[in-house]
Amino acid sequence: MRLAYELWGRVLAAPDPGGGVQNPLDGVTPDLGVLGGAFQSTWVRVVGGLWALMIAAAAVYLGAAMLNMAQARRVGNAHMMSEAAGDVKLRAAALAGLVGLPVIVGAIITVVG
Secondary structure, eight states: OOOEEEETTEEEEOOOTTOSOOOTTTTOOOOGGGGOHHHHHHHHHHHHHHHHHHHHHHHHHHHHHHHHHHHHHHHTOHHHHHHHHHHHHHHHHHHHHHHTHHHHHHHHHHHHO
């Protein structure tokens, strides 16, 4: 039994859930090895280098937030201290996310895949 929907005066047939259309990607897995060993080792090194740079930048960014928090404490400004503490938490979470990136990506692939 096919359902029909009316849209702006036109009747459209809904796809049959038991239809004969098959998933063309069923059984296909991503594999960069097809592009050759040289590409495989190159892209791993490039992505590893970029990841290391992002971790270093996040660490510097976190250090700057900690310095702002120390300055706010020294001055005795409660509002500045509150904002700086929020920045430290946010930047620490960003650094933790970068360090745990392989676990996060692996979990997403496991759940979705």
